[in-house]
Amino acid sequence: MFKFRNLNIYTATVPDRMHHLDLGLFKYQIEFTTELLKLKPGKLVDDMNKRIAKIPRHSGLKVFKKGVQSLSRLTASEYRDMMKIMVFVVDGLYSEDLLNVYVKWNEMYLLSRLENFKESDLQDFQKAINDWGNIFIKLFRDFSRSNLKFPKLHSWIYHIVDTIREHRAINGYTTETYESLHKTYMKIPYRLKAIINEHRDNPKLNKNMSKVDNFHDRPWFSNIAINMNIEELSDYQTDNGICYAQTLLITEIRLPNKSTPLHLALVQWYDFKSEITPFVYGCPLLELVELYNFIEIEAIEDIVHIISRFDKTNEHFVME
Structure with a gap:
């Protein structure tokens, strides 16, 4: 690592929220949760995955029918969908701390999306960060090779509020818009074309399909x-x-x-x-x-x- 006497990396750069939170700290939180549950008696990881799969469908919400498998393939939008449901998934699953780390994450994440911050908002935001960070470190320190000494966590806890004071809300500097366009106009059409080519000659597609009033084998009501x-x-x-x-x-x-x-x-x-x-x-x-x-x-x-x-x-x- 290069060291420059007059360079402070935390003031020279600003975090991209999508990579810092959605694809960064929250991804770590899911991975560490899985590792934690693997060490406990019973089949808690299986229980967690079953709960995730049972979350009912809703417009605009990704359904994770295989639980937390294939995390590396999830997009930032899909991680945000997982943020919405994980509180309900871990409710009563293992411990109060595991539940609270997701409750505090959501409180902190909502504050991070503010468009404008008053000084009182920044103080509330720093408190929310500290509340989440304390539980996160307590729960997951033993599951990190570096004892959670990685730049994204340090930058978020100790520097993000000062960054907002200097550069304003972090909504303004993100690659999310451009990467979302890339996904919409490049990745999704490419994958759909691959699926069509794969199943083009599938004889099952020629069979009649019948409509029923059940949704995932049970009656569905709005x-x-x-x-x-x-x-x-x-x-x-x-x-x-x-x-x-x-x-x-x-x-x-x-x-x-x-x-x-x-x-x-x-x-x-x-x-x-x-x-x-x-x-x-x-x-x-x-x-x-x-x-x-x-x-x-x-x-x-x-x-x-x-x-x-x-x-x-x-x-x-x-x-x-």
Whole structure:
């Protein structure tokens, strides 16, 4: 390694968040988690992979049907999708520290994406970094040949806040845009062409395909967020005016004295699992209750991603 007396590498360069976090520290965190679980009794790695595979599909979210295998082939976008689900995957799997390292990672990562930082934001960001870093080092030091003495970790904990003070938000200096374009217009078409060529003469493709109402061998229903009327808010515990439900049926009703039809959805309602702690890991924790109603389609605010809590009965997280 070259040493220059008047050169400080941390002020001479700025980190690329995609390579520093998505493809860097978070990738290490997944790898070290796997190594940690391998050393513990039972088949915890298999359990983790099974949980990852059971995460329900949602628009825009990558499904990892083989768990954390083939990490080297994941893109930054896929690692970000994994960030969204890992808290739910490790919930109750091994230890509180393992859960908290992913909770603290998400808190820190969200702050890293701010477009503008006030001094108070930088102080909160440094605290979030320290909270995550302390657990990360405690958990994974023994799984690193260098005892976690690698530049990305050191730079992130001790220098990133000063870098932001000098150069502003790290969103402004990243190669992510250009690499995403390369993936969209080069890698994906190339792989699709390879798949087409591989299966062009497959006789199975000539067979008839039938449509069923099951999704991965089980009935599939949309989970929705419903914007409650102001007069109803006092009757329900809500998430900032939003309640959650599962759609069972969508129908159109025409009445003799009405020129326009009614578009209604039959829903089964979720309620908060606890009035005392309605949010866990920053997400609403719900239970499905035996309450059904028809609602107007216009009341539906959005489709939401709800993940059932592993090893628990009728406990569900709203992924936000």
